[in-house]
Amino acid sequence: DQQVKQNSPSLSVQEGRISILNCDYTNSMFDYFLWYKKYPAEGPTFLISISSIKDKNEDGRFTVFLNKSAKHLSLHIVPSQPGDSAVYFCAVLDRGSQGNLIFGKGTKLSVKP
Amino acid sequence: DGGITQSPKYLFRKEGQNVTLSCEQNLNHDAMYWYRQDPGQGLRLIYYSQIVNDFQKGDIAEGYSVSREKKESFPLTVTSAQKNPTAFYLCASRRLRQGVNTEAFFGQGTRLTVV
Numbered sequence: 001d002q003q004v005k006q007n008s009p010s011l012s013v014q015e016g017r018i019s020i021l022n023c024d025y026t027n028s029m030f031d032y033f034l035w036y037k038k039y040p041a042e043g044p045t046f047l048i049s050i051s052s053i054k055d056k057n058e059d060g061r062f063t064v065f066l067n068k069s070a071k072h073l074s075l076h077i078v079p080s081q082p083g084d085s086a087v088y089f090c091a092v093l094d095r096g097s098q099g100n101l102i103f104g105k106g107t108k109l110s111v112k113p
Numbered sequence: 114d115g116g117i118t119q120s121p122k123y124l125f126r127k128e129g130q131n132v133t134l135s136c137e138q139n140l141n142h143d144a145m146y147w148y149r150q151d152p153g154q155g156l157r158l159i160y161y162s163q164i165v166n167d168f169q170k171g172d173i174a175e176g177y178s179v180s181r182e183k184k185e186s187f188p189l190t191v192t193s194a195q196k197n198p199t200a201f202y203l204c205a206s207r208r209l210r211q212g213v214n215t216e217a218f219f220g221q222g223t224r225l226t227v228v
Contacts, residue, residue, distance in 0.1 A: 009153070032214040043117075043203055043219030044156075051214060089155065093214065098163060099144065099207070100171070101217055105155035 003027055004092055006104035013111050019077040021107050023090030028071060032093040034101070035064060035075045037086045044089060048075070080111045115140045119204050119220035126191070126198065126227050134189045134223045136204035143209040145187035146217065149173060150201040159202075162187055163209065191225060199227050 005024045013019045025033075031052035036044035050057040050064045050073065057064050063076045077084055090104040117138040126132045138145065144163045148156040158171030162181040176195025181187055187206075191198045201224050205217040 006155075034216055036219075041201070041222065041224065043119075043205075043221045046216040046218070049214065049216060098161075098169070099209065100146070100158060100161055101205075101207075102158075103148075103156040105153060 004104040006107050008107050010108045013080045015113050016079045019080045021075040021088050023073050025071050030092040034091045036089040082111050085111050117220035119223050124225045129193045131192050136187045138206045142206035144207045146205040147189045148203045
């Protein structure tokens with residue numbers, strides 16, 4: 001059963017607007033969460049992370065929100081740019097498996113000019 | 114420049130052949146990982162290693178083998194026992210520090226196609 005779920009396979013947004021990508025997890029013991037961005041035929045690149053002691057972390061146009069009670073996190077991109085078009089993966093650090101990262105299936109974001 | 118290098122970028126294999134994918138990092142990271150990406154499947158963990166000469170199976174290890182003879186290197190062999198080897202393979206590494214959360218860095222990937 002999936003421990004990290006990204007229920008929207010794709011998202012289309014107009015340039016300049018906000019993009020909101022969502023992620024749900026099942027294990028309340030998870031305490032470190034990451035977002036990666038991936039272009040086709042390339043490796044994922046780290047975007048932003050958040051520890052469970054916080055509920056928000058911001059880096060430029062990217063903000064990650066964490067709702068521990070709902071076991072939900074979201075990535076906000078404001079304003080969205082065409083270069084943001086990529087697949088975004090949510091990941092959690094699983095300390096129970098010696099610190100491996102568990103990834104969701106990804107959400108493909110398309111930002112239209 | 115520090116980073117992770119995967120080679121080759123594209124690899125073609127005949128059915129029944131073993132093939133080895135290279136992964137080298139000069140980041141002095143302790144842990145190294147191999148993931149497989151299939152369309153709509155996200156990244157699935159094949160094998161991982163946290164220390165030289167030690168490695169563990171991930172979620173989909175069947176048909177694969179690895180070695181960790183050096184800290185910098187973590188090659189993956191796709192054997193003939195792997196039923197569906199055509200995929201995009203990603204190597205990653207991560208610094209391990211007690212009490213510190215760290216992110217994983219990825220290589221550029223190897224596209225393996227069985228012909």
